[in-house]
Amino acid sequence: MLSAATVMAPAAATQKSSLEVLLETIKKRDEQPKDAPPALPARPTCRGRLPTTRRPSLPAGFKLENDMATVVAMETVPVDKKPDVEKEISGLETKEDKPVKGHIFGTKRKFHNSEVLEESPYVESFHERKGTTVCKDPPSVSSASAKMNGKPACTDVMDYVRQKKLRVWCSSPNAKWELGQIKSISGGDAEILLADGKVLTISPEMLLPANPDVLDGVDDLIQMSYLNEPSVLYNLQLRYSRDLIYTKAGPVLIAVNPLKEVPLYGKTSIMQYKKKTKDDPHVYAVADLAFNEMLRDCINQSIIISGESGAGKTETAKIAMQYLAALGGASGMESEVLQTNVILEALGNAKTSRNDNSSRFGKLIEIYFSETGKMCGAKIQTSVLLEKSRVVQRAQGERSYHIFYQLCSGAPPFLKKKLFLKSANDYNYLKQSNCLRIDGVNDSNKFTALVDALDTIQISKEDQMKLFSMLAAVLWMGNISFSVIDTENHVEVVSNEGLATAAKLLGCTSNQLVTAMSTRKIRAGNDSIIKKLTLPQAIDARDALAKSIYAHLFDWVVEQINHSLGTGRQCTWRSISILDIYGFECFNKNGFEQFCINYANERLQQHFNRHLFKLQQEEYLEDGIDWAPVEFVDNTDCLSLFEKKPLGLLSLLDEESTFPKATDLSFANKLKQQLSGNSCFKGEQEGTFKICHYAGEVTYDTSGFLEKNRDPLHSDSIQLLSSCKCELPKHFASVMVADSQNKSSQSWHSVVDTQKQSVVTKFKVQLFKLMQQLESTTPHFIRCIQPNGKQCPRLFEHDLVLHQLKCCGVLEVVRISRTGYPTRMTHHQFAERYGFLLLRSIASQDPLSVSIAVLQQLNIPPEMYQVGYTKLFFRTGQIAALENAKRKMLHGTLCIQKHFRGLHFRQGYQGLKKGAMTLQSFIRGERARIHFDNVIKRWRAAVLIQKYTRRRIAATKFNDQLKHIILLQSVMRGCLARTKYKCLQNEKESKVSHNKAQGDMRKNISESRVCHEMNGHYPHQPVITELEGRISKAEAALRDKEEENVMLKQQLEQYERKWSEYEAKMKSMEEAWKRQLSSLQLSLVAAKKSLVSDDMATRTARSDFTPAHAQYNSEDTLSTGTHTPEVIESRHHNHHPEAKVSAGNSDRRVNAVNHLEKEFEDRRQVFEDDAGFLVAVKSGQVGSNMNPDEELRKLKDRFATWKKDYKSRLKETKVNLQKVGTHDEKSRKRWWGKKSSK
Secondary structure: OOOHHHHHOOOOOOOOOHHHHHHHHHHOOOOOOOOOOOOOOOOOOOOOOOOOOOOOOOOOOEEEEOOEEEEOOOOOOOOOOOOOOOOEEEOOOOOOOOOOOOOOOOOOOOOOOOOOOOOOOOOOOOOOOOOOOOEOOOOOHHHHHOEEOOEEOOHHHHHHHHHHOOEEEEEOOOOEEEEEEEEEEEOOEEEEEEOOOOEEEEOHHHEEEOOOHHHOOOOEHHHOOOOOHHHHHHHHHHHHHOOOOEEEEOOEEEEEOOOOOOOOOOHHHHHHHHOOOOOOOOHHHHHHHHHHHHHHHOOOEEEEEEEEOOOOHHHHHHHHHHHHHHHOOOOOOHHHHHHHHHHHHHHHEEOOOOOOOEEOOEEEEEEEEOOOOOEEEEEEEEEEOOOHHHHOOOOOOOOOEHHHHHHHHHOOHHHHHHHOOOOHHHOHHHHOOOOOOOOOOOHHHHHHHHHHHHHHOOOOHHHHHHHHHHHHHHHHHOOOOEEEOOOOOEEEEOOOHHHHHHHHHHOOOHHHHHHHHHEEEEEEOOEEEEEEOEHHHHHHHHHHHHHHHHHHHHHHHHHHHHHHHHHHHHHOOEEEEEEEOOOEOOOOOEOHHHHHHHHHHHHHHHHHHHHHHHHHHHHHHHOOOOOOOOOOEOOHHHHHHHHOOOOOHHHHHHHHHOOOOOOHHHHHHHHHHHHOOOOOEEEOOOOEEEEEEOOEEEEEEOOOHHHHHHOOOOHHHHHHHHOOOOHHHHHHHHHHHHHHOOOOOOOHHHHHHHOOOOHHHHHHHHHHHHHHHHHOOEEEEEEEEOOOOOOOOOOOOHHHHHHHHHHHOHHHHHHHHHHOOOEEEEHHHHHHHHHHHOOOOOOOOOHHHHHHHHHHHOOOOHHHEEEOOOEEEEOOOHHHHHHHHHHHHHHHHHHHHHHHHHHHHHHHHHHHHHHHHHHHHHHHHHHHHHHHHHHHHHHHHHHHHHHHHHHHHHHHHHHHHHHHHHHHHHHHHHHHHHHHHHHHHHHHHHHHHHHHHHHHHHHHHHHHHHHHHHHOOOOOHHHHHHHHHHHHHHHHHHHHHHHHHHHHHHHHHHHHHHOHHHHHHHHHHHHHHHHHHHHHHHHHHHHHHHHHHHHHHHHHHHHHHHHHHHHHHHHHHHHHOOOOHHHHHHHHHHHOHHHHHHHHHHHHHHHHHHHHHHHHHHHHHHHHHHHHHHHHHHHOOOOOOOOHHHHHHHHHHHHHHHHHHHHHHHHHHHHHHHHHHHHHHHHHHHHHHHHHHO
16 A cells, blocks of 8 residues: 555646645654653554644643554643542443544545345435444453554553553452552562552553543543543542532533532523633533534534433433523523423423433423524424323332322312312322322422413413313323123223212213223124223223323423414524433333333434444545544444334334234244344243343333233224313314324224324334434534432442443543544635635635645644545634634734724714814804894893892892881780789789788887887897898898709709710709709798798787786786896796797707708708719719719719608608697697686
């Protein structure tokens, strides 16, 4: 074979083309790094050039040596490690990376024909070729040591690892992979130092190279230096322990179900991916890529979510829809699209033994967008089989569809009364599996959310009532029972609550329902014979009717949703489809449903293989680029087992279903006879068989296969639905007739004969339509992984995860992505899109020359692309670089255009502006002058008006003020006059009364003097004078004290204004003191008045007995002679002891009152001083370390104590004064008594 240089060498006389120059530059890049590890053995070369090194856009450390790809773990970005993750991986050895060579041109390979499927849903874009390199079984250990050119492929890599003593994975005796470091190698044994410190001696053949620790937890498996099973498992487990559940495997996103809430979603994360500020693997990133490719390439996109049951496919689909709704928001449709998930989950999801929210149907949601990227509608296709049998029967521990339990638990009282609803435990269809609740799920709240979603989708309340009525009717049909009436096991329907309620809800009579469930009409010529059904037949008829009603009800709800979401489809431009279908299932007992589900998953896996393995590799070889085919698990044989005619599983099942006397056991025996030679089929005993699926072997039990495939619904049941008064049963019957008839009017009895299409045939047709629709889109794959079979968070079962990774072909995808070219463009497309980037024109303007010139100009490394016959193939990331260069060029062009246009328009604008300003100056000047004249006139008029107006206002205001002043003066003068008049009148009256009192007093005094003179006695004028003086002094002192009290009050008011925060306390204390002082003053005044009255009484008494005494003395004088006044006074006191006692008592009373008055004044002065001191303390002038509140409390206590004591002494004084007054009165009485007795 000629070398690339020989084939492509140009003639010496001709000018070299751009491609030849490129080839020559490639030849010069042959130097290799000195420290690079030994290269893997090369495969045979073919035509085309051979690139040397591979650095950009490949994993760090990935290099080519001796034409072979190998990896050196050197230049990588450190990744945080988590020490608590157990570095122990279980699993089998896997093959090493296949060596890869890259060439621009290569041979156009032809393939030998292998077995091709007779039917295919795809429209082939390439000729089907035979001999494609595939492996029908998963790669085994032998592939790791596959020889190429007589030398093992992994020998050089392991030699390098042993020489450098790098980290390795070693297979321990317990069949688990453990991470360790090579300690030494001697002979045929190697000593490995494990992570826990143990040393393990093992054969070097049991070692696999491990990635350096800086690659632990990388987010893309392509970045791993060594791609083997333990490394992949450890990387996924490490990220899973950090709640990083998403990992890229080339174009495929691996999503490990966290089985708990993780902080990876929400509006903040959506905005980060929308603004490209975050590029970690995520469902958001996949949805964003699909959205951008739809806008860029104008091609419909699809997001295919696959995985086993319980892997989280439904939640992943909802997350993708949330992101697309956020991207295409502001149209009003996004909320309705998201609410469809709630409705479809309630009607189509159920609890299984492996998943609490398992999808029991397949749905493809097409979300439509306008050219501007706004969401304008959606359409839901549920054309893939709905598991109808779950309505009437299921395995123990599982539930029927969520809607039944939500309706029984959350329906409001009025709805329960209208639909005759009871608890879920009262219905046979629900309680048969002994599972009515799901831990952590509130069915009542779910029903409320369902009703809200129906309202959001704009399904009317009337239609909602129809939906709930049909659901209740299905539940009540399960309560219809039968009783055997004869020895032939014929039955009749028991008349019970279930029969009556189901008939009411369906809108038919009980007799009609009994007839449909217990009898059959058989046509015999022109006659009809009514035949009674046996117990199994009656139960099957009842269950068939219930399943049919629910299936058509499900389709009706989907139609309503699509009708609501289709309002904006007239603006549709492109769409993004999201496929959420039931995953691969393998239970202890697998029946007809698992058979169909796994067949659908086989077809999806074929679609996955087709796009990621077959089509890519075939396109590489078709276009002539050099490519080493990557082995992968091809499931063509398994699909052929299902679909081949006439000896495929589906054909044999349809054939057996047409025989009336065929049984499930006869079907199993036929399968053993016809398919025993197929490698994917194994016949078993007792009516079971095994199929070797891509995900493993599954054993199927043929019980119920034929009956479920026939899915019979007799014409009597269809006629029953058509005769119902309710609208929905009639609609269901019309749909059944339309499906059964070929647009021709047939009788009810011929309907059952036209139902020739079995369930699996319908399912196959629907599945093929689905595949054809997906084929017309650009697919994006998300592989969901179930971490464990116990549904427990943070539990990572290596065997289960490894099995799913093998089934998904993840390792093969990574190998193709590492060595492949995921981006491709035709020469014409590339030249048209990027040709303008050339800085100078080239001689040849053909698309290939332009493309090569662009690549050379942008310094795209030759190993980053290959040139095919019709297309250019690029490695990951190269288109991004080209797009970046294009964006920069366009940005620069726009900047130049912007500045040029700006300058041009600025110049024109300046000229126009100058002329406009000149014109405006004249116009504005004239307008300003005219306006100024008008303003002057208006100003003068305004001044004149203001002058007269202000004068009028001022005059009016003055007159009003004058009137008010005169009125106020008259009132004040009148008040002053009246006050003065009253004062003069009171003064006059007081003078009159005073003069009268003085006259009376002088009269009394004169009379007393006369009496005394007549009796020879003289009054004690000094005593009276002294008492009057004391009274006047007391009154003057009292007035002074009152004035001082007024002054003190003023001072207190000033302190209160100055210290507002202390006002409340001081005010209360002052008011208390005022009241107490007033009471004491009143008591003192009362005491004084009493004293004055007593003195007056004493004087009156003296004046009373003085004349008599004088007369007596005169008589005595007459007999004994005359006496001097002193003698008379002494004699008076000697002879009248009562008068003497009275005078002494008067002096004591005066002294007691004076003592109390003096004590009152002293105490008041003390308390006022204390109050002033407290004010000073409060203001901070003195006693900064004292507490004003505490001192105020003490002052109050002292004042209260003194007040109590003073009141008691004042009371005692009053009592004593009263006693003294009583004693004087008694003395006077005694004296008068003595006088009268004489």
